[in-house]
Amino acid sequence: MTGVSELCYRFTKSALLPKARFMKKVFILDTNILLNNPDSIFKFDDNDVVIPISVIEEVDTFKKDLSETGRNAREVSRILDRLREKGTLSSGIRLFDDKEESGSLFVYLGHNMNVLPDVLADNTDNHILSIALTLQKQFGDGRKVSIITKDSNLRIKADAFGIAAEDFEADKVDISHLYSGYRNVKASSQAINDLYNRREMKSPVPDLYPNEFVILEDQDDSNQFVYGMYDPQGEVVRMLEPHSEGVWGIYPRNLEQTFALEALLDDNIKLVTLSGGAGTGKTLMAIAAGLAKTTDEDEYHKLLVARPIFPLGKDLGFLPGDLDEKLNPWMQPIFDNLELLLSGGAGGRHKRFGKGYQELINQGMLAVEPLTYIRGRSLPNQYFIVDEAQNLTPHEIKTILTRAGEGTKIVLTGDPYQIDNPYIDSENNGLTYVIERFRSAKIAAHITLKRGERSELATLAASLL
Numbered sequence: 001m002t003g004v005s006e007l008c009y010r011f012t013k014s015a016l017l018p019k020a021r022f023m024k025k026v027f028i029l030d031t032n033i034l035l036n037n038p039d040s041i042f043k044f045d046d047n048d049v050v051i052p053i054s055v056i057e058e059v060d061t062f063k064k065d066l067s068e069t070g071r072n073a074r075e076v077s078r079i080l081d082r083l084r085e086k087g088t089l090s091s092g093i094r095l096f097d098d099k100e101e102s103g104s105l106f107v108y109l110g111h112n113m114n115v116l117p118d119v120l121a122d123n124t125d126n127h128i129l130s131i132a133l134t135l136q137k138q139f140g141d142g143r144k145v146s147i148i149t150k151d152s153n154l155r156i157k158a159d160a161f162g163i164a165a166e167d168f169e170a171d172k173v174d175i176s177h178l179y180s181g182y183r184n185v186k187a188s189s190q191a192i193n194d195l196y197n198r199r200e201m202k203s204p205v206p207d208l209y210p211n212e213f214v215i216l217e218d219q220d221d222s223n224q225f226v227y228g229m230y231d232p233q234g235e236v237v238r239m240l241e242p243h244s245e246g247v248w249g250i251y252p253r254n255l256e257q258t259f260a261l262e263a264l265l266d267d268n269i270k271l272v273t274l275s276g277g278a279g280t281g282k283t284l285m286a287i288a289a290g291l292a293k294t295t296d297e298d299e300y301h302k303l304l305v306a307r308p309i310f311p312l313g314k315d316l317g318f319l320p321g322d323l324d325e326k327l328n329p330w331m332q333p334i335f336d337n338l339e340l341l342l343s344g345g346a347g348g349r350h351k352r353f354g355k356g357y358q359e360l361i362n363q364g365m366l367a368v369e370p371l372t373y374i375r376g377r378s379l380p381n382q383y384f385i386v387d388e389a390q391n392l393t394p395h396e397i398k399t400i401l402t403r404a405g406e407g408t409k410i411v412l413t414g415d416p417y418q419i420d421n422p423y424i425d426s427e428n429n430g431l432t433y434v435i436e437r438f439r440s441a442k443i444a445a446h447i448t449l450k451r452g453e454r455s456e457l458a459t460l461a462a463s464l465l
Helices: 005-017 031-036 040-044 053-060 068-084 123-137 152-160 190-197 255-265 280-297 323-341 356-360 394-401 430-439 456-464
Strands: 026-029 050-054 104-108 145-148 165-167 182-187 201-202 213-218 225-231 236-239 271-276 302-307 368-369 381-387 411-415 444-449
Touching: 005 040, 026 123, 031 053, 031 068, 050 053, 050 123, 050 145, 050 394, 053 068, 068 145, 068 394, 104 444, 123 145, 123 152, 123 302, 145 152, 152 165, 182 255, 190 201, 190 213, 190 236, 201 225, 213 255, 225 255, 225 368, 255 271, 255 280, 255 444, 271 280, 271 430, 280 323, 280 381, 302 323, 323 356, 323 368, 356 368, 394 411, 394 430, 411 430
Parallel strands: 026 050, 026 145, 050 104, 145 165, 182 213, 271 411, 271 444, 302 368, 302 381, 381 411
Antiparallel strands: 201 236, 213 225, 225 236
């Protein structure tokens, strides 16, 4: 148990420093926390952070991966190497030089499996458990020891041993109170008539978010209502004008789709997020709006549609063929929507491009790509749709949004309840993170789509299964 006594002694001393305003906590980080967000090391304020040596060993196994996980593993190594220059990691290094009371980072060099039952295997998760038990016994009630992990099984085992365990909360969003993008507001008959006649009115409530949609209902007659959208520039609610001609054969079938289409076609809104279950029309409407803005109105040079690569069910392994052939199974949902729109199947529109979407690709007006190679690019004057955004981490979403060049609009679509990425869940994925963080931004809008419109069977399956 190399370094245990010294480590606990240093922890105990740091907790009793005369200038300390509170008893510092000790947070032990699991591998998945670091691989999800390398900067999590610095997110625990003035408390101490412990990284077991077995976690560093596990991180090292991901360093050669070309995925976002591999990049995060390399970033963890770079962060620890920079901190190492300030002292010895096993003895503790201050995390913040500009703070009077700074937490310290410790790399824990040993573990004692004897404190655990023999039935538990000798692996990284149980090393973390043994370290937590050792420190908790050493500190008694003097300092709280917590394991920070995204592994629910490790949290369950920790609870069984009486150890505090939690997920990383910095990027969490309470999805039960997730911003919907619209609200119902009661108003007088006179207010509704004024909005209908003047096409705008002073905001009926003081706390509307920028580009939030409003359903103005008559307080005396629930059958009388009008729809509007809050304009943060003029601080007024503007009445929505219906899209009577549709967009590439797509007509909104419910109120949420009406709101979504309005945001997708508004050039002043540079970021649109659409969340909802399967069959609610998120991707189809986004692509239809992108085609209209790119091919019909020439507002953007290119429609770029991308999605992360995560399999549903068991992975089929390596696929034969060139790059396009390998990517085709992952991109097929996008191609299905494009074929529907370009064939006129969405609403009777005549087929405009003889060779379908391939003609648009050849003309440089359309690109369908995986998100794998987005890092380092600059994307000016593009209508950029990111499908299945719920499978991205907050860090990956930041990487994508910072690629937007001048004149680019980004649309994020996804279902927070259908996540294939093992490192995130419905409350800490990139989509919900952006929805929450951008709700007050004047160039952003969000709509939660609730009603399935794909087919009667699909809607019934989504509700019953």
